[in-house]
Amino acid sequence: MARNSRYDILFDPVKIGPVTAPNRFYQTPHAIGTGHQMPHTDAAMREVRAEGGWGVVNTGYCSIHPSSDDSPLLPSRLWDDDDVREHALVVDAIHRHDSLAGIELYHGGSSCANRSTRITPISASGISINSTYPGWISLTQSRSMDHKDIADMRSWHVDAARRAKSAGFDIVYIYAGMSFGPYQFLLPWLNKRTDEYGGSLKNRVRLMREILEEMKEAIGDTCAVAIRFSSDDLLKIKGESMASEAHEIVSMLSDLPDLWDIKSSDWTVETASARFVGEGGQESWNSFAKPLTTKPVVGVGRFTSPDEMVRQIRGGILDLIGAARPSIADPFLPKKIDEGREDEIRECIGCNICVSCYHDSVPVRCTQNPTAGEEWRRNWHPERIPLGDSKKKILVVGSGPAGLECSRVLGQRGFSVTLAEKKKELGGRIIRESGLPGLASWIRVRDYRTSLIKTMPNIDIYLDSPMSSEDINQSDYDQIVIATGSRWSTDILSDSGYPITGFQSNRIFTPDQILNGATLLEPVVIYDFDHYYMGGCLAELLRERHKEITLVTPANAVSAWTSMNNESWRIRGRMIELDIKLLLEHYLIGMDESHLQLTSIYSDSEITTIEAGSLIIVGVRTSEDTLYKELIARSEFSEHSGVSNIKSIGDCVAPGTIAHAVYSGHEHGRNIDKQTSDIRYQVERPSLHL
Numbered sequence: 001m002a003r004n005s006r007y008d009i010l011f012d013p014v015k016i017g018p019v020t021a022p023n024r025f026y027q028t029p030h031a032i033g034t035g036h037q038m039p040h041t042d043a044a045m046r047e048v049r050a051e052g053g054w055g056v057v058n059t060g061y062c063s064i065h066p067s068s069d070d071s072p073l074l075p076s077r078l079w080d081d082d083d084v085r086e087h088a089l090v091v092d093a094i095h096r097h098d099s100l101a102g103i104e105l106y107h108g109g110s111s112c113a114n115r116s117t118r119i120t121p122i123s124a125s126g127i128s129i130n131s132t133y134p135g136w137i138s139l140t141q142s143r144s145m146d147h148k149d150i151a152d153m154r155s156w157h158v159d160a161a162r163r164a165k166s167a168g169f170d171i172v173y174i175y176a177g178m179s180f181g182p183y184q185f186l187l188p189w190l191n192k193r194t195d196e197y198g199g200s201l202k203n204r205v206r207l208m209r210e211i212l213e214e215m216k217e218a219i220g221d222t223c224a225v226a227i228r229f230s231s232d233d234l235l236k237i238k239g240e241s242m243a244s245e246a247h248e249i250v251s252m253l254s255d256l257p258d259l260w261d262i263k264s265s266d267w268t269v270e271t272a273s274a275r276f277v278g279e280g281g282q283e284s285w286n287s288f289a290k291p292l293t294t295k296p297v298v299g300v301g302r303f304t305s306p307d308e309m310v311r312q313i314r315g316g317i318l319d320l321i322g323a324a325r326p327s328i329a330d331p332f333l334p335k336k337i338d339e340g341r342e343d344e345i346r347e348c349i350g351c352n353i354c355v356s357c358y359h360d361s362v363p364v365r366c367t368q369n370p371t372a373g374e375e376w377r378r379n380w381h382p383e384r385i386p387l388g389d390s391k392k393k394i395l396v397v398g399s400g401p402a403g404l405e406c407s408r409v410l411g412q413r414g415f416s417v418t419l420a421e422k423k424k425e426l427g428g429r430i431i432r433e434s435g436l437p438g439l440a441s442w443i444r445v446r447d448y449r450t451s452l453i454k455t456m457p458n459i460d461i462y463l464d465s466p467m468s469s470e471d472i473n474q475s476d477y478d479q480i481v482i483a484t485g486s487r488w489s490t491d492i493l494s495d496s497g498y499p500i501t502g503f504q505s506n507r508i509f510t511p512d513q514i515l516n517g518a519t520l521l522e523p524v525v526i527y528d529f530d531h532y533y534m535g536g537c538l539a540e541l542l543r544e545r546h547k548e549i550t551l552v553t554p555a556n557a558v559s560a561w562t563s564m565n566n567e568s569w570r571i572r573g574r575m576i577e578l579d580i581k582l583l584l585e586h587y588l589i590g591m592d593e594s595h596l597q598l599t600s601i602y603s604d605s606e607i608t609t610i611e612a613g614s615l616i617i618v619g620v621r622t623s624e625d626t627l628y629k630e631l632i633a634r635s636e637f638s639e640h641s642g643v644s645n646i647k648s649i650g651d652c653v654a655p656g657t658i659a660h661a662v663y664s665g666h667e668h669g670r671n672i673d674k675q676t677s678d679i680r681y682q683v684e685r686p687s688l689h690l
């Protein structure tokens with residue numbers, strides 16, 4: 001199909017210093033949990049973005065010196081010439097598709113605890129800021145940089161820039177944002193220096209200017225030198241002659257960098273989930289810059305809508321459409337717009353599972369794109385899947401994320417697929433969960449798949465069709481896939497998995513019952529030991545209908561796991577806003593007609609009693625695997641007999657996140673006709689210095 005002319009502007013080339021981006025799609029620097037330890041994984045993941053049409057593909061933050069050691073997180077590294085090779089591998093992969101390759105050089109200053117290298121952290125004035133990640137706060141303070149340190153900081157940038165150039169990069173960044181080294185010089189509360197690097201704004205900007213000038217001198221003939229700059233703190237400081245210091249900094253340096261990449265200084269703000277912030281949510285921090293420079297400006301905003309992208313360009317906000325999450329969810333987003341296939345875009349849902357991978361230090365996972373992180377080790381391409389035997393008939397039972405993804409993959413592979421769903425609608429858990437406060441965009445998990453499935457002539461869909469083992473046994477399918485999901489349970493478990501028993505009441509409910517419209521007596525208590533979104537979302541949902549909601553949890557935070565996906569503080573804030581009572585660090589130990597008994601997690605003797613008309617338990621889920629077990633019991637085949645005829649996937653195997661279910665469905669769709677021994681799984685291996 002031809003491209004919609006409305007979107008032509010997105011495909012204009014953009015000059016960035018000595019290089020030219022072929023279009024305005026700009027994958028901004030972002031870590032993908034590979035660091036310097038998994039160069040093949042990194043190269044393959046970046047390559048599919050280039051293949052998918054991103055005109056610029058950047059790698060992740062790259063440490064320039066051992067004094068910037070962010071372990072246990074995984075930046076990449078350019079500490080010496082031996083580190084160049086891994087980067088060259090990635091650059092070559094990006095260049096194979098004629099995209100520009102960018103690298104974000106970074107020195108973390110006092111934000112790095114240097115846990116591995118054990119070098120005392122350095123900063124403008126020895127004022128430490130937390131190494132921002134939960135539970136990973138540095139116990140080491142930083143020391144003030146002297147003139148030798150400042151000279152070193154400049155030469156580390158220049159040396160790393162030269163190495164980046166030799167690896168083949170086209171765009172090389174200095175990172176003056178996100179609480180890192182050069183940014184710490186800009187902020188008056190972190191820079192208390194009385195020399196020429198402190199005091200006036202001109203002095204605080206000096207280090208950044210020197211690094212920029214020296215990098216341009218060293219590599220500017222062939223490489224663009226870009227700056228990543230956080231503006232939100234500086235926008236709040238009134239400037240001498242302009243609205244803010246952020247305005248003054250951009251106008252002071254104006255055309256010195258070849259590109260301005262502008263963002264928030266707080267990663268949890270920059271990566272706000274869709275539950276709290278919509279598309280284009282960074283505009284208040286990046287829209288001020290364009291009138292102050294003739295150089296291109298890029299910014300992110302979880303852009304998935306081409307119309308919104310066009311608005312950003314035509315409205316003079318950005319020149320390049322920056323993206324991290326949308327490029328993870330759909331590496332082929334630009335190509336789909338270019339080919340008039342925007343309705344095939346696998347839109348990011350803003351769930352931030354990808355963000356949690358960075359905290360886990362594992363290759364990126366994505367709810368929408370199960371191939372993310374698997375491009376090299378499993379040889380999974382986000383768009384192409386080898387064809388299968390079109391004569392093979394496959395039945396998929398259940399149309400939640402696992403069943404839908406499996407059907408989509410099998411359909412794309414050419415199998416003859418029947419998808420049977422007992423409800424009147426496709427989508428499984430997505431239907432109800434996307435109705436929870438803030439989760440509307442999660443319906444994209446269903447819609448992306450159903451819109452493709454409905455165009456495939458080799459997929460028959462049967463709604464309102466509960467399947468029994470008798471039905472299936474009388475059928476002549478070659479393969480059966482059971483994707484019947486899971487249900488919430490009222491079981492209460494201790495941290496060690498020990499069951500807490502004695503809770504028998506018709507006033508105890510599961511999330512399933514609440515979402516089916518159960519009537520509750522006041523006051524309502526939610527006991528949450530699931531620790532993800534369900535407890536908090538139900539509290540929000542019910543607060544609209546009930547006067548009093550109390551959320552009790554053994555954890556020390558509401559929705560405790562969400563510190564991993566950067567939602568935690570916003571969820572707590574929302575609870576405060578809505579006047580939802582929180583009782584943290586308590587176990588539920590008893591219940592009578594009108595009250596619950598709780599105990600502190602720290603002391604059995606500290607008993608608290610609270611009034612409860614209804615109790616909702618958000619804890620564990622149980623697989624809906626009866627059908628699967630019946631089939632296995634009747635079948636002469638089993639999963640353990642080589643190519644299996646019957647297989648369960650998704651929550652039916654083990655309840656998990658939607659990302660787990662999509663992945664499970666995808667994996668089975670790919671491997672349904674493979675022997676276990678044929679399934680590829682490559683591992684990265686460190687090379688040994690001799």
Ligand code: ADP
Nearest residue numbers: 398400401402422428429467484485650651661
């Ligand atoms: P997952 O996350 O693993 O995809 P879901 O709970 O979202 O699981 O989806 C399971 C789907 O399976 C639901 O839509 C449910 O209605 C459907 N289902 C469960 N049992 C049957 C059955 N016996 N026949 C057909 N569909 C079923």
Ligand code: SF4
Nearest residue numbers: 348349351352354366
């Ligand atoms: Fe978007 Fe969620 Fe995928 Fe991250 S994991 S890219 S937020 S869909």
